[in-house]
Amino acid sequence: MPQAFSSLRINPDRMLDSFTQLAAIGATAGGGVDRPTFSEAHLAARRWFREHIEQNGFEFRADGAGNHSAFLSCGDSSAPTLILGSHLDSVPNGGRFDGALGVIAALEVLKTVRENRISLNVNLEAMDFTDEEGTLVGLLGSAALAGHLRLENLQNPRGGQERLVEGMKRAGLSDESMLSAARTKESLAGYLELHIEQGKRLERAGVNIGIVTAIVGIWSYRLSFIGKADHAGTTTMEDRRDASLGAGAFTLAARELVMRDFSNCVVNVGKMEFAPGAFNIVPARVDVSLEFRSPDEDEFNRLDKALLELAARESSRFGLELKMEFLGRHSPSLMDDKVRAAFAAACDDLGLSHMPLSSGAGHDGQSLADLCPVGMIFVPSVDGASHSPREFTKWEDCVNGANVLLQAALRLGSG
């Protein structure tokens, strides 16, 4: 890397100005934002991004999946593109930093590179990916860009078919356009993302930057514990086949299993649905929304087996039937070694402490990991708050992250 590059820094005030403008769109009383994919607030944030790109004299690009970007031609016209980015959608009643910081920092890196008239071996693109959070599908824009999206992903979306069709219509997208957004391996130099940690590890360790080693995979099931509806007054306790007992015992035992034997993993029972669901009827059926995460594929297989055995055991202990519906998986994604090294060198040059971390959350990088070199960095989340209006990262840490993103992009783009 040319020596002059290492003294470059992003402009913290300019970045803060953009960040603040964006945070006002869909702002909630609690200090967060509410921008589920293709909601009015999300569409407004997308319009703001487009106008901001154009007002700043960048080329605005939009693909068939609704991914929006600023393109900076700082390399040959035939040079591959290094994408920097994140997403502008939020979970319902989410925070200001998740996604937005990465998009704003990416654009700030492009501004910094352009104003310093830097030539690289790559062109740069600052991207807002569509529907990262999964209001509709999850990692939708990045899957489309990576060529992984299939028509069936659009036909049984987790947010419901009607909502997806309606949202795509509002955003001017179609199934056909979605499936046409794939890019080639040759066109891509890599993908870098700055994100908040969404956990407490950096804060507890007092470290500036987390360099992501892997994005955990996610497996999910709907487990149905099935007993028998009976009158809750006239049926003796002994005679009941109460579905709540299997569901409750499984939830408690799954937590203990993971804490004892799978310390790299997490498990969540995010929802139970009771049927028939009345005060005076013994529950005949409880549907359990189960999700578990691991950074390692072998560990996934072991955990999967252990959890399903546990469900079967707790189910039969209470005389219940068990039905298991596998809802899908995202495999764990390893981050690229060269990108990790570039992040580490950038931190060292900037005098910032860093540590390796796995990402417990899914991110767009996992869609791209088999297509091009992918890397991510985290900055500390105060008290680990995430997907909440309480989400907060000190501005100094945001600036640190943007500078590491800049320096790593310069290294990778001139190497």
Place this chain on the structure above:
Amino acid sequence: MPQAFSSLRINPDRMLDSFTQLAAIGATAGGGVDRPTFSEAHLAARRWFREHIEQNGFEFRADGAGNHSAFLSCGDSSAPTLILGSHLDSVPNGGRFDGALGVIAALEVLKTVRENRISLNVNLEAMDFTDEEGTLVGLLGSAALAGHLRLENLQNPRGGQERLVEGMKRAGLSDESMLSAARTKESLAGYLELHIEQGKRLERAGVNIGIVTAIVGIWSYRLSFIGKADHAGTTTMEDRRDASLGAGAFTLAARELVMRDFSNCVVNVGKMEFAPGAFNIVPARVDVSLEFRSPDEDEFNRLDKALLELAARESSRFGLELKMEFLGRHSPSLMDDKVRAAFAAACDDLGLSHMPLSSGAGHDGQSLADLCPVGMIFVPSVDGASHSPREFTKWEDCVNGANVLLQAALRLGSG
């Protein structure tokens, strides 16, 4: 009792014909009936009952609470009324016997008394009480008749305000009419009801008739276990305050407590509601629908204390807050000794075995127990099935029950 009375029997074929006509109204594919209060099917059953009463030459009566009855003047015009009855509404997708058997048997008793030109010290009334099952309020017609109904019971009904208003409108009822249906103590000689057991005790014991000692009381709460919504991937297992753990542990422990220390009681967690309720968010709040029943007031107080302490303990074990909303109580109701003795004597005369039983279900008799002598008998439920299309009682047992009802009414009405 005049000796001639003891040879009287109801007409089994005539009763079966009426029972079968009624069971066809709102019949479901599974062999049950679906007649929630003031549904089309329920209104049709009510019309059938009215026409049947009138075609059989009885006086049809309707009060302001929508209670319908056949009146038989078999005593002085100033004599008190002995009410026999039950209800024509069903739970959604319920059975043919629950309620309907008691109404049909009551009317059959009146037919038998009339055709034998019997004079008694009481007049007889065969009654269908409004909304016993609680689609709208629960024990609604009997509470109104007993003078216990208050305007506030109509303003926060368990079935929802809109549904109650709409249903009352369809049935031609109003708040004012409801509150005007009260009868006086002096006007009533008692209330007798034949019902299916809804449990397995008679079948297991091989006994013909259960003579109810008490109708259990019901207390209900909404318990809210409150933790913190967090990202289910990035929050370590140790850092979570997962509301599902308190709710699950409480459900399991409540069952153990009742089975160990409160063998006369039952407890049910019929529903849990998770918030926010997503696969990838640690549950912040679980609302638990808790109901427990006891035939004894002192035991209720002990069980209440023990359950709430348990909820507090399981809640704090997982770092959760607990909110408790008391939703109401029905006190246990003791059946009248004289009525019980009349049932027992009737069984003995008929050569039917009998045993004392508490009723785990609520019944209209509990509304009337402080107003007049109340008694109930149960006939065996095959496999204990209840509130289900599988509900079944052998016709021979139905006939036995109707004859016990007849004989007890004759004893009480001529004593």
